[in-house]
Amino acid sequence: MISDLETVFGVDGTLNISRSKVLMVGAGGIGCELLKNLVLLGIQEIHVVDMDTIDLSNLNRQFLFRFKDIKNFKSKVACNLVEEFKFANFATKLIAYTENIMNFDIFDIEWFSQFDIILNALDNLEARRYINKMCQYINKPLMESGTSGFDGYAMPMMARVTECFDCTAKETPVTFPVCTIRSTPSQPVHCVVWAKNFLFQQLFGEIDENKDEEKNYGTDDEEEIARIKSEQNELNELVQLVRDTNINDISSIVEKIVKKIFVDDINQLLKIDTLWKTRTPPKAVFLSNINFSLEKIEPKLDMNKNWSIEDSIKQFVVTAKTLIKRQRKLKGALLEFDKDDIDTLLFVATAANMRSSIFSIVNKTVFDIKQIAGNIIPAIATTNAIIASYSTLNALKLVAFGNKITDLKTAYTSWASGTSSKKYMGLVRANKPNSDCTVCSKVNNMIVKMGKNTTLATLIDSLTSKFGDAFPEDFTILNLNSSSIIYDFDFEDLLQKPLYNVFRSNTDALKKADFMLILDEDTEEEINKPLQILIQWDKINENLSTADFKPITLTKYKKAKDVETTQDDIGETGNQSYLSVDENGEVVLSESDDEEPPKKKQKMEKDDIESEIEIILD
Amino acid sequence: MSEKIVETQVDVELYDRQIRLWGLSTQQLILNSKVLVVNLNGLGTEIVKNLLLSGIGNITVLDEHEIEISDVNTYYNQFFIYNSDLSKVDTTKKYKRLDFAEKNMKDMNPRCNLQVFTDSSEKKLLDKEFLKNFDLVITTEILNNELLSKINLLTRDIKIPLYICQSFGLSSFIFVDYIQKESILEKPLDAKKDTAQIIREKEIIQKTEFPKIVSKNTNLVSKQLIDADDGTVKVLSKFLHKFIPFGELINRIDENIINSQFNKRQSRQILENTTVPYILNHLNSDFYISNQHFNKCKGIELPAVTAIMGAALVQDFISSLNNAKVLDNLLILDAQNDEMLILEI
Numbered sequence: 001m002i003s004d005l006e007t008v009f010g011v012d013g014t015l016n017i018s019r020s021k022v023l024m025v026g027a028g029g030i031g032c033e034l035l036k037n038l039v040l041l042g043i044q045e046i047h048v049v050d051m052d053t054i055d056l057s058n059l060n061r062q063f064l065f066r067f068k069d070i071k072n073f074k075s076k077v078a079c080n081l082v083e084e085f086k087f088a089n090f091a092t093k094l095i096a097y098t099e100n101i102m103n104f105d106i107f108d109i110e111w112f113s114q115f116d117i118i119l120n121a122l123d124n125l126e127a128r129r130y131i132n133k134m135c136q137y138i139n140k141p142l143m144e145s146g147t148s149g150f151d152g153y154a155m156p157m158m159a160r161v162t163e164c165f166d167c168t169a170k171e172t173p174v175t176f177p178v179c180t181i182r183s184t185p186s187q188p189v190h191c192v193v194w195a196k197n198f199l200f201q202q203l204f205g206e207i208d209e210n211k212d213e214e215k216n217y218g219t220d221d222e223e224e225i226a227r228i229k230s231e232q233n234e235l236n237e238l239v240q241l242v243r244d245t246n247i248n249d250i251s252s253i254v255e256k257i258v259k260k261i262f263v264d265d266i267n268q269l270l271k272i273d274t275l276w277k278t279r280t281p282p283k284a285v286f287l288s289n290i291n292f293s294l295e296k297i298e299p300k301l302d303m304n305k306n307w308s309i310e311d312s313i314k315q316f317v318v319t320a321k322t323l324i325k326r327q328r329k330l331k332g333a334l335l336e337f338d339k340d341d342i343d344t345l346l347f348v349a350t351a352a353n354m355r356s357s358i359f360s361i362v363n364k365t366v367f368d369i370k371q372i373a374g375n376i377i378p379a380i381a382t383t384n385a386i387i388a389s390y391s392t393l394n395a396l397k398l399v400a401f402g403n404k405i406t407d408l409k410t411a412y413t414s415w416a417s418g419t420s421s422k423k424y425m426g427l428v429r430a431n432k433p434n435s436d437c438t439v440c441s442k443v444n445n446m447i448v449k450m451g452k453n454t455t456l457a458t459l460i461d462s463l464t465s466k467f468g469d470a471f472p473e474d475f476t477i478l479n480l481n482s483s484s485i486i487y488d489f490d491f492e493d494l495l496q497k498p499l500y501n502v503f504r505s506n507t508d509a510l511k512k513a514d515f516m517l518i519l520d521e522d523t524e525e526e527i528n529k530p531l532q533i534l535i536q537w538d539k540i541n542e543n544l545s546t547a548d549f550k551p552i553t554l555t556k557y558k559k560a561k562d563v564e565t566t567q568d569d570i571g572e573t574g575n576q577s578y579l580s581v582d583e584n585g586e587v588v589l590s591e592s593d594d595e596e597p598p599k600k601k602q603k604m605e606k607d608d609i610e611s612e613i614e615i616i617l618d
Numbered sequence: 619m620s621e622k623i624v625e626t627q628v629d630v631e632l633y634d635r636q637i638r639l640w641g642l643s644t645q646q647l648i649l650n651s652k653v654l655v656v657n658l659n660g661l662g663t664e665i666v667k668n669l670l671l672s673g674i675g676n677i678t679v680l681d682e683h684e685i686e687i688s689d690v691n692t693y694y695n696q697f698f699i700y701n702s703d704l705s706k707v708d709t710t711k712k713y714k715r716l717d718f719a720e721k722n723m724k725d726m727n728p729r730c731n732l733q734v735f736t737d738s739s740e741k742k743l744l745d746k747e748f749l750k751n752f753d754l755v756i757t758t759e760i761l762n763n764e765l766l767s768k769i770n771l772l773t774r775d776i777k778i779p780l781y782i783c784q785s786f787g788l789s790s791f792i793f794v795d796y797i798q799k800e801s802i803l804e805k806p807l808d809a810k811k812d813t814a815q816i817i818r819e820k821e822i823i824q825k826t827e828f829p830k831i832v833s834k835n836t837n838l839v840s841k842q843l844i845d846a847d848d849g850t851v852k853v854l855s856k857f858l859h860k861f862i863p864f865g866e867l868i869n870r871i872d873e874n875i876i877n878s879q880f881n882k883r884q885s886r887q888i889l890e891n892t893t894v895p896y897i898l899n900h901l902n903s904d905f906y907i908s909n910q911h912f913n914k915c916k917g918i919e920l921p922a923v924t925a926i927m928g929a930a931l932v933q934d935f936i937s938s939l940n941n942a943k944v945l946d947n948l949l950i951l952d953a954q955n956d957e958m959l960i961l962e963i
Contacts, residue, residue, distance in 0.1 A: 002694045004918045008787040033925060036697055040921035057634045060671055063726060084700035087690045149639050150933075304630065367630075371638065378635040381671040382936075385664070385929035389922040393953050396922070409956055424930065424949060424958035 002088050005042065013400035014042075018089045020399045021045040021114065025101050025131055026121035027074040028052065029379045030145055032064045033388030034121050039082045041396065042089030047115070049097040049107070050075040055340045061381035073098040102130050104513040109447055109536050112138050117395050119143045121388065125170060129439075130512065132157075132165035136445050137534050141398055141405050143391040147383045150416035154390035156398075158405040159440060160433060167434035167441075179219040182228050184275055188356055188364045192372045195351035196337050199261065200344065202235050203242055204327055204335040223272050231265055245328050251292045254320045258313075259287060262354055282358045285313065294318055303366035309357045316350035319343055339374030348373050383413065390425070406430060443517075443532040446552050450535060451544020452500040456487060459499065459547040463518075466551045472520040472528060479503060480515040480532075489521070498545075500537065528554045633673055644940040645673060651939070652676040654752040656739055657683065657759035658715050660695040660919025661783050661790075664928025665756055667697075670727040672936060677732050678752065679723070680739040681716050683759075695921050698722045743769050749776055754935060756781045761917055770795060779938070781931055787915030788953040790927045794934065794945050923953050930958075 005014045020043055024034055027050035038046055052074050054065045064078045075096035086092050099106050112118070112134050120143065122128050128144065135142045136159045144155045144165055157164055180186070181194045219225065238260060241253050266284040269275065289310070294317050301311055322343050327335050337344045349369040356363050364372070390411045397403040406429075414426030433441045450459065456477070464471050477487035479502060486494050486502055494502055503514040514535040520528040531554065538544045630637065637645050651674050655666055658681045669677055685692040685699070687709045693699050698719035707713065716734045724732055735742060742748050743765070749755060755773055757780070760766055766782055773780040774797055782793040927949075934945045948961045 003691050004695070004787075004920065007914050008918060008920060037922045037925060040695055040697065056631050060633050060636060060673070063667055063671055066725065082697075084702055085697045086701060087694040090701075367634075370634075378638040380636050380639060380933075381668055382929035382933035385668065385925045389925040389929075390956070392922040392925075393956070411956055415960065422960055424951075424960055425956065427956050 002042065005088060009396070009400040016399050016402075017044075017396065018042050018091075019044050020116045022047070022395065023112070023115040023118045024048045024121060025118065025127070026050055026123065027062075027064075027078040027096075028058070028121060028123055029061045029381070029384040030147065030388045030391075031074070031121035032062045032078055033385045034119055034392060035064070035078055035082050036085060037389060037392040038119075038395075039085045039092055039094075040088055041392070042087075043092060044089065045093040045095070046079075047095045047097065048075045048079055049099070049101045050078075051098055051100045057340060061379060061384055063381065100510055101127055102512045103510060105511045108539075109134065109137055109513070109534060113140070115140060117141050117143065117398065119391055119395060120145060121391075122146075128165055133439060133515075134513065135159055136164065136440055137447055141395075143395055145387050145391045147379055147387050149378055149380065150383055151413050152383045152387035153410060153412040154387050154394065155410040156394045156405055156408040156430065161405055162430035163433050164437060164440040166439040167431070167437040177219070178228065179221075179224060182231070183219075183224055183269060183272075184279060185355065185359050185361060186279075188352070188361055188369075189372055191352040191355040191359070191361060192348065192364075192369055194355060195348040196373050199351050200335075200337050200348055203239060203257070204323055204344075205337070206334055221272070221274060224275065227268055227272065231268070234260060234264075242324055242327065250321050250324050253324060254317055255287075255290075255292045257320060258285070258290065258292075258316070261351075262358065263287060266358055280360050282360075285309075285354065285358065290317065292317055295321070306363050306365055307353065309354065309363075312350045312353045312357070312363070315346055316354060319346040319350060323347055337373070339370050345370055345373070383416070386413070386425075387411075442557075443530050444528065444552060444554050445532050445534070446549055447534045447536055448547050448549040449538055450499065450547045451538045451541055453498050453543050453545035454500070454547050455496050455498055455545070456502070457495040458545060460487075460495075462547045462549070466549070467554060470528070470554045472518075472522045474521040474523075476519045476521055478517040478519070480517050481512070486516070499535070503535065526556045526558055529557055629673075636672065640936065640940045640942075644936065647939040648673050648936060649675045651754065651935075652678070652752045653754045653756065653935075654678045654680070654749070656680045656743065656755070656757040658696065658698065658719055659683070659759045660921065660924035661758040661785055661928055663696040663698055663719075664924045665758065665783070665931055666723060667726065668928055668932035670723065670730055672932060673727070673729075675731060677723075677730055679716065679720075679732070679734045680742055681714065681719075681734070682736055682739050683715050684712050685715055685718075687713065695919055695924070740765065744772065746772055746776060749773065749778065752778060754779050754781070756783065756931065758783045758785075759917070759919070760784075773797075781935070783927060783931060785917070785919040785924060785927065787918040787920055788923060789915070790923050790951045790953075792927055792931050792934075792945065792949045794947045794949075796938065796944065796947070800941065923951065926951055926953075926958070 001011075001014055001018075005017070009017065022038065022043055022045070024031060024038070024046060027035065027048050031048070031050065035046065035048060050073070053071050054062070054069045054074055054077060056067075056070060058074075059065055059067070062074070064081045065074070069077045073096070075098055079094040079096040083094065097106070101107055118131065118135060118140055120128060120131055122131070128146075131142065132144075135157070139159055142157045142165075144157055146153055156162070176190060176193060180190055181198065185191050185194060238253075238257055241247060241256065247253065263284040266282050270281055290313055294314055296318055297311075297314055301307055301315060307315070323335060326343065335344065337348060339345055346366065349364075349366040352369055352373075353363045355361075394408050397408060398405065409427040409429055411425045411427055413424075414420035415422075415424040420426055435441050448459065474489060475487075476485060476489075478484065479486045481503060485491060499516075503516075504511070514537075516533045516535065518531040518533065520530070633645055653669055653674055653676065655662055655669070655677060656679075658666065658679055662679070662681070666677060666679060687704050687707070693715070696715070696719070699715065700718070700722060703718050703721075714736045716736050720732070720734050724730075743755075743757075749772055755769070755778060757766065757769065760782075761784060770780055770782070773795065777797055779797060780795045782795075784791055930945070930949055934949075938944045945960055949958065950961060951958045
C-alpha cells in the first residue's frame with residue numbers, strides 16, 4: 001500500500017480503489033490522461049476500448065504515444081506503456097480492445113454491467129449517446145467529459161438520479177441544402193463539402209443509395225433538379241472507369257473526370273439562366289493547359305500557403321491518379337476520407353479550390369481545408385489533463401470516499417471560457433433528469449434476453465403474461481434501428497418471424513445494440529410510457545426461442561396532455577440516435593476531434609459567487 | 619545561440635492542433651524558451667510532460683532526490699520512472715530519480731534540448747549566474763519558505779518570471795511572479811450576449827513577490843484590501859474561508875468587517891468550518907498546527923491533483939507568451955470540494 005494514498009483516502013478508501021474495476025471508452029487525448037491517473041492511483045482493473053490508430057498529429061497531446069507507434073492501435077499502445085507506471089497497485093490489470101464500442105456482439109449489456117464506473121473519453125456524439133443509452137440499463141455511474149481548445153467539462157451522471165447526456169439538446173451538425181452544394185456554392189465550406197461528401201464519396205467511396213426522390217434539394221426549380229440527377233448518372237459512368245482494372249491509361253481517366261466535373265457540368269449549369277440572375281456565373285476551367293501525364297510535383301507545394309489554380313490542378317491530377325491506383329489495390333474495398341490521410345486530403349482540398357475558383361470563391365490553404373473537412377475542434381494537452389483529472393477525482397470520490405453521485409458536481413473551465421474571473425473551474429450541481437427526455441425519463445427501459453429463434457409472437461406472449469393487465473391491449477412495436485414499424489393492429493405479417501432476422505438482416509453493418517419500442521395505443525386516459533426494449537441475444541443457446549426478462553413497473557403518463565407529440569417524439573429520437581446524419585440527402589459535417597462541450601447551461605453562465613457561498617454556508 | 623524555427627512539415631503537423639489555437643508565432647516562442655524545472659516528483663513530472671508536449675525547445679531539470687527501489691512510496695506518483703528499468707538494476711544500490719527519468723523524458727520529445735542536474739539544487743538556485751540561463755523558473759517540492767523567498771528575490775533581480783508550486787494531498791497551489799507583465803484582459807461587452815464580443819484591455823500585472831506574503835508579520839489579507847471600499851474584501855474573505863481556519867482569518871480582520879459581512883449564524887459556521895484548511899496558513903508555520911489532516915498531507919503530490927496543477931501552470935506560461943490573460947497571481951485547488959480559485963495577493 002502507498003502510504004500517501006492511505007493518508008489522503010484512508011486505509012479503507014485506498015483498499016476500495018485497489019478493488020475497483022472501471023471501463024474507459026476512448027484512449028485519445030482525455031483517455032491517455034485518464035489512464036495514467038487511474039494506473040498511478042492503483043485501480044484494480046481497467047478496460048480500455050478504442051478502435052482508432054495513432055496519427056502524427058496526436059503526439060502533441062496524447063502523451064502515451066511516440067513516433068514509432070504511429071498507425072498502431074491507441075488502446076494497445078496506451079495499455080502497454082502504462083504497464084510501466086504500475087506502482088501503486090502492481091496487480092492492476094489492463095485490458096485493451098480495438099473494436100468499436102458500439103459493437104454489441106462484443107460489448108453486450110452483460111459486459112457493460114461488470115464495471116463499477118464508466119469513464120467516457122470520447123470524441124464523437126454518436127458514441128456518447130450510445131454509452132449514455134447503455135448506462136440507462138446498467139445503473140452504473142458514468143463520468144462524461146469533453147474538451148475543445150481551452151474549454152472543457154467533466155460531468156458525472158447516473159441513470160434516473162441525475163440528468164443524462166441526452167437530457168439537454170446538443171448542437172446538431174451544420175447541414176446545407178443539396179442545391180447549394182451541387183449548383184450554387186457561395187462559401188469555401190460549400191466547395192469543401194462538395195469535394196468531400198459528393199465528389200470523393202462518389203468516385204472512391206460507398207455509392208449513395210438514397211433515392212433521388214427522397215432528397216431535400218432546397219429548391220423547386222425542376223430544371224435544376226433534373227440537371228443534378230443527370231449529373232449523377234454521368235458520374236456513375238466515370239466511377240465504372242475508375243474501378244475497371246482493365247483500363248490501364250489512368251491519365252485518360254483523370255482527364256475524363258476533370259472534363260466532366262470542372263468543364264461539362266459547369267457548362268450545363270450555365271444553361272440554367274434562372275440561377276445566374278443574381279449570382280456571378282461560374283467559369284469552367286481550360287483543359288488545353290493541363291498536363292494529364294504528370295506523375296509528381298517537385299518540389300512539394302507548401303500546405304500552409306494558397307496555391308495558384310494551376311498548382312491546384314497539377315496536384316489534383318497527381319493525387320487523383322494516386323487514389324485510383326490505391327483503390328484498385330484494395331480489390332473492391334473502398335477508400336474513406338480521412339483528414340490525416342494526405343492523399344484523400346489533397347484530393348478534397350484541390351478539388352474544393354478548383355471549384356472555388358470556378359465560382360469566384362476565395363481559395364483556402366490545404367491546412368485550412370483540413371480543418372473544415374475534418375471539422376476539427378483543436379484539442380490541447382493541458383485542457384485534456386485538467387478535465388481527465390476532474391473525471392478521475394469524481395470517480396475517486398465515489399469509490400474511496402463513498403460519496404453519492406448527487407454529491408458530485410459538473411466542473412467546467414469557467415476561467416478559460418471567460419464566464420468567471422475568479423473561479424478557474426466552475427461547478428454545477430447535477431440537475432434532476434429532464435422529465436421530457438426520451439432517453440431516460442419518457443420511457444420504461446427493459447432488457448429482454450432472446451435467442452435467434454425467438455419470434456415476435458413469443459415476445460408478445462411473454463410480455464402479456466408477465467405484465468398482465470398492466471400491458472396494453474392495443475399497441476405498436478417499432479424497430480428503432482431502422483425506425484420502422486414491425487407490428488401494429490393491422491400489420492401482423494412479422495409475428496411468426498424470428499426477431500433476429502428482423503433486426504439483423506443487414507449483415508455488413510456494425511452490430512449495435514438492438515432496440516425496440518412498444519407504444520401503448522389504448523384509448524384510456526392514462527397509458528404506459530413507451531416501453532424501450534434492449535435486446536440481449538443469447539450467445540450460448542443458439543436456438544433459444546424464449547424471451548426472458550425481469551418485469552419492471554410500467555409507469556404511466558396522462559395521454560391527454562401529450563397525445564399529439566409522443567409518438568413523433570420517440571420516432572425522432574430513434575432517428576437521431578441511429579440514422580446516419582447523411583439522411584435525406586443532406587450533406588453534413590459531423591466528425592470532430594476531441595468532442596466539443598455541450599451547450600453550456602444557463603446555470604453555468606453566471607459567475608454567481610454570492611449564491612454559491614450562501615448554499616455552502618446555509 | 620541560433621534561433622530554432624518551426625518550419626518543417628513534421629513540426630507543423632505535429633503541433634497542428636495547438637498552432638490553430640495560439641498561432642505560429644507563439645509556437646515559435648515556445649520552441650525558443652528555456653525553462654528551469656526544480657524537482658521531478660508528481661508535480662514536476664506533470665509540468666515537464668506538458669512542457670515537452672507543447673514543444674518547448676530547452677528544459678533543464680534539477681533534482682537531487684534519491685529513490686529507494688524497494689519502497690514504491692518513493693516513486694509511485696511519477697511516470698518518467700518505468701518499472702521495467704527498476705527491475706534491471708541492482709536494488710541494493712542508491713539511485714537518483716533522474717537516473718531513470720532522464721531517458722524517458724527524452725523519449726517523449728527527442729527534439730527538446732533536455733539537461734539534468736543531480737547535484738545540490740539549492741546551491742544552483744541561489745546562483746544568480748546559473749538562473750540567468752533561463753526565461754522561466756518553476757519550483758516544485760520546495761516547502762522551505764525562506765529558500766523560496768531568496769529564490770524569488772534573485773529572479774526579481776534578474777527579471778525572470780517564477781512559478782512556485784506546492785501540493786498537500788488533495789490541495790495544491792501555484793504562486794506566479796511575473797514581476798511585471800502586460801496581459802490582455804478579455805471582458806465580455808455584454809455578459810448576456812455572445813461571448814465572442816469582447817473588449818480587450820491591456821493590463822499591467824505587477825504584484826507583490828513571495829517574501830512579503832510568507833513573512834510572519836504580513837497580514838493574510840493586506841491592509842489595502844481590507845480598507846478598500848470597492849467590495850474586494852467581501853469577495854476575498856468569502857473565498858478565503860475555505861482555505862484558512864476562520865479563527866485565524868477573523869483574528870486578522872477587523873471584527874466590524876466580519877460582522878458587516880456575515881450574520882451571526884454564518885460567523886459561527888465560519889468558525890467551525892475548518893474543512894481542508896489551507897495553503898495560506900501553511901505559509902506561516904504557526905497556523906497549520908491547528909489542522910492535523912492538512913499537516914499530514916504536507917508535501918503529498920497526488921496523481922490527478924498534480925495533473926491539474928501541472929496543466930494549469932504550463933497553460934499559463936503559454937498564455938503569457940501569447941499575451942493572453944494569465945493567472946494573477948495565486949491559483950488554489952481544493953480538490954476535496956473541487957474548488958479552483960484565482961486569488962490576488
